Amino acid sequence: MSNFILRRLLLLIPIFIGVSILSFLMMHLIPGDPARIMAGQDATYQEIQSIRVEFGLDKSLPVQYVLFMKGVMDGSLKSIKTQRPVLKEIYPRFLNTLELSLVSIVISAFLGLGFGIVAAVKHNSWLDNLVMGFSLFGISMPVFWLGILLIIVFALILGWLPAAGKGGIQHIILPSITLGMATSAIIARMTRASMLQVMNQDFIRTADAFGIPQRKIIYKYTLKNALIPVVTVIGLQFGYMLGGAVLTESVFGWPGLGRFIVDSIFARDYPVVQVGIMLIALTFVLVNLLVDITYAFLDPRIRRR
Amino acid sequence: MNDEVILSVRNLKIHFDTEEGEVKAIENVNYDLRKNETLGIVGETGSGKSVSAYAVMGLIPQPPGRILGGEIIFKEKDLLKVKKDEMRKIRGNEIAMIFQEPMTSLNPVFTIEEQMLDILRAHGFSKKDARLKSIEALEKVKMPDPKLVLKKYPHELSGGMRQRVMIAMALSCEPSLLIADEPTTALDVTVQAQILKLLKRMQEEYNMSVLLITHDLGVVAQNCDSIAVMYAGNIVEYGSAEQIFERGMHPYTKGLLKAIPPLEEKTEKLNVIPGVVPNLIYPPQGCRFHPRCGRATRGKCDVEIPTLEEIKDDPGHKLACFNPYGG
Numbered sequence: 001m002s003n004f005i006l007r008r009l010l011l012l013i014p015i016f017i018g019v020s021i022l023s024f025l026m027m028h029l030i031p032g033d034p035a036r037i038m039a040g041q042d043a044t045y046q047e048i049q050s051i052r053v054e055f056g057l058d059k060s061l062p063v064q065y066v067l068f069m070k071g072v073m074d075g076s077l078k079s080i081k082t083q084r085p086v087l088k089e090i091y092p093r094f095l096n097t098l099e100l101s102l103v104s105i106v107i108s109a110f111l112g113l114g115f116g117i118v119a120a121v122k123h124n125s126w127l128d129n130l131v132m133g134f135s136l137f138g139i140s141m142p143v144f145w146l147g148i149l150l151i152i153v154f155a156l157i158l159g160w161l162p163a164a165g166k167g168g169i170q171h172i173i174l175p176s177i178t179l180g181m182a183t184s185a186i187i188a189r190m191t192r193a194s195m196l197q198v199m200n201q202d203f204i205r206t207a208d209a210f211g212i213p214q215r216k217i218i219y220k221y222t223l224k225n226a227l228i229p230v231v232t233v234i235g236l237q238f239g240y241m242l243g244g245a246v247l248t249e250s251v252f253g254w255p256g257l258g259r260f261i262v263d264s265i266f267a268r269d270y271p272v273v274q275v276g277i278m279l280i281a282l283t284f285v286l287v288n289l290l291v292d293i294t295y296a297f298l299d300p301r302i303r304r305r
Numbered sequence: 306m307n308d309e310v311i312l313s314v315r316n317l318k319i320h321f322d323t324e325e326g327e328v329k330a331i332e333n334v335n336y337d338l339r340k341n342e343t344l345g346i347v348g349e350t351g352s353g354k355s356v357s358a359y360a361v362m363g364l365i366p367q368p369p370g371r372i373l374g375g376e377i378i379f380k381e382k383d384l385l386k387v388k389k390d391e392m393r394k395i396r397g398n399e400i401a402m403i404f405q406e407p408m409t410s411l412n413p414v415f416t417i418e419e420q421m422l423d424i425l426r427a428h429g430f431s432k433k434d435a436r437l438k439s440i441e442a443l444e445k446v447k448m449p450d451p452k453l454v455l456k457k458y459p460h461e462l463s464g465g466m467r468q469r470v471m472i473a474m475a476l477s478c479e480p481s482l483l484i485a486d487e488p489t490t491a492l493d494v495t496v497q498a499q500i501l502k503l504l505k506r507m508q509e510e511y512n513m514s515v516l517l518i519t520h521d522l523g524v525v526a527q528n529c530d531s532i533a534v535m536y537a538g539n540i541v542e543y544g545s546a547e548q549i550f551e552r553g554m555h556p557y558t559k560g561l562l563k564a565i566p567p568l569e570e571k572t573e574k575l576n577v578i579p580g581v582v583p584n585l586i587y588p589p590q591g592c593r594f595h596p597r598c599g600r601a602t603r604g605k606c607d608v609e610i611p612t613l614e615e616i617k618d619d620p621g622h623k624l625a626c627f628n629p630y631g632g
């Protein structure tokens with residue numbers, strides 16, 4: 001097991017480098033001259049030229065990459081708009097997004113697993129139908145619509161919770177529900193399907209035949225097997241939240257990275273965009289690693305690979 | 306052998322509701338199993354062997370299954386009337402079952418130890434006793450290095466070893482009845498013979514009664530005291546091994562006897578009797594075997610249902626047929 005983790009950690013190094021190269025290349029994959037794009041439509045020749053020099057765009061690609069990475073680390077890569085080091089601009093916002101996504105995924109995982117298990121155990125009952133119906137509702141509801149609805153009810157009408165901004169716990173409740181609604185519905189469905197599938201396996205029949213108590217069959221024998229695909233979904237959904245929190249962040253005025261990246265795209269603040277995306281991608285990779293380790297923890301057959 | 310009957314199945318009838326219609330899987334099954342006796346239930350695929358065994362274990366899924374009648378008397382209790390919780394205590398403890406598919410019958414994400422201990426703990430053993438018991442059971446089934454095996458996951462064991470583990474699990478609570486549903490079908494020939502020998506030895510050592518289900522009369526020949534021949538949901542002939550092998554009279558039994566392959570060869574499902582097992586949603590009228598039977602008489606076999614009755618001058622030998630061989 002520790003061997004497995006070590007190997008996966010070593011594998012992170014080339015992946016990190018790959019991700020940083022891709023984020024760096026993004027500027028060059030957009031058609032056109034990066035300096036011109038960064039400078040904006042009505043920039044003068046001098047302005048374009050000075051950007052070209054400032055960002056080393058007159059040098060070869062490998063040199064540019066090294067300069068880019070060096071700039072990220074030592075803070076010499078600056079936001080075009082604010083002229084502050086890019087990492088300094090991004091980091092607090094990244095933490096905000098991480099906080100929102102973490103709270104959302106934890107709530108979603110609990111709700112999704114709980115309802116999924118109940119639906120599977122009470123398969124075909126009214127409870128099952130209720131959970132399935134509700135989850136369909138949760139999946140199909142547009143984020144901005146749900147967010148605005150929650151604001152109207154809980155902030156404007158009832159006045160229980162703030163409508164926007166970041167502060168105490170009360171500020172994160174509505175955005176995390178909004179962000180997590182679809183995810184918890186997806187996790188619930190996945191859990192239910194996976195539990196039902198495992199319940200039909202021979203080894204569950206064996207457990208039954210040996211008089212293992214019902215609770216133990218559900219929460220130990222079935223659940224551990226059923227969790228394997230669910231963990232993958234949770235990991236994917238978390239990655240999705242990191243990148244996809246933009247809408248929620250916009251609706252609730254949450255000062256997160258997603259919204260910041262979008263603003264920076266419009267502001268042509270490309271260093272910010274590059275580093276922001278790099279950070280999201282790296283987090284995604286880390287989450288994936290966490291999923292793989294959980295996987296190996298749940299399923300001994302994977303540990304050997 | 307002791308004459309005390311420990312399991313008595315009477316007029317068992319089980320149907321399944323499916324999309325296509327009502328599967329009349331078990332129509333009329335009757336047999337007795339005495340203490341220390343091994344009863345073989347033989348029949349082609351789909352004849353209802355597993356379903357009748359699951360019924361004894363209380364493992365018929367309902368729905369789609371419906372138990373329409375009958376009694377399963379085990380130690381003076383009708384298992385069909387026993388409450389769920391009580392049945393759970395009987396399962397694994399007094400009646401144990403081993404299954405056809407050793408590859409998929411063990412939980413892939415828990416060690417053998419975890420699974421064996423859970424069984425024993427479900428039946429009241431302390432953790433420490435449970436551990437000792439499982440090691441003892443693994444030793445009994447001639448598992449090399451039981452302590453090491455306990456630490457293994459199922460995928461780290463071969464098919465034959467998994468089946469040994471299953472047998473050890475079944476024996477660990479010292480049941481008085483062991484149901485073995487085609488325990489060797491999925492294994493290769495040499496392992497098959499070993500497992501059968503092991504079962505036989507365990508039956509003697511633990512004083513168990515064994516219900517041995519198979520589609521292979523050859524397996525039954527070496528291991529069973531009595532034999533019930535099953536066809537399409539009915540027991541069609543029943544008797545001691547001698548009665549069936551020497552004086553088998555039912556046309557279906559005769560067909561099976563002719564199909565016994567040489568011992569060493571691995572057998573596929575029997576296909577020597579012409580025709581196929583009937584669709585149990587629309588089973589044939591009268592004797593369910595009549596479309597495939599060479600001795601069927603029109604107006605009788607396709608109209609009336611033969612009942613299982615004792616043959617006059619052969620006590621214990623029962624038959625359900627209008628025109629038996631030698632009759």
Ligand SMILES: Nc1ncnc2c1ncn2[C@@H]1O[C@H](COP(=O)(O)OP(=O)(O)OP(=O)(O)O)[C@@H](O)[C@H]1O
Nearest residue numbers: 321328330349350351352353354355356357369585
């Ligand atoms: N859960 C179920 N739902 C519907 N039909 C079922 C179910 N279980 C069993 N049956 C039907 O009952 C009949 C008897 O099946 P059973 O498994 O007892 O046969 P078998 O004699 O054990 O055959 P095999 O040698 O293949 O194991 C079959 O027609 C089968 O399709």
Ligand code: SF4
Nearest residue numbers: 592595598606626627
């Ligand atoms: S009752 Fe008739 S059809 Fe059935 S086995 Fe006997 S002879 Fe054949």
Ligand SMILES: [Mg+2]
Nearest residue numbers: 354355356486
């Ligand atoms: Mg079967």
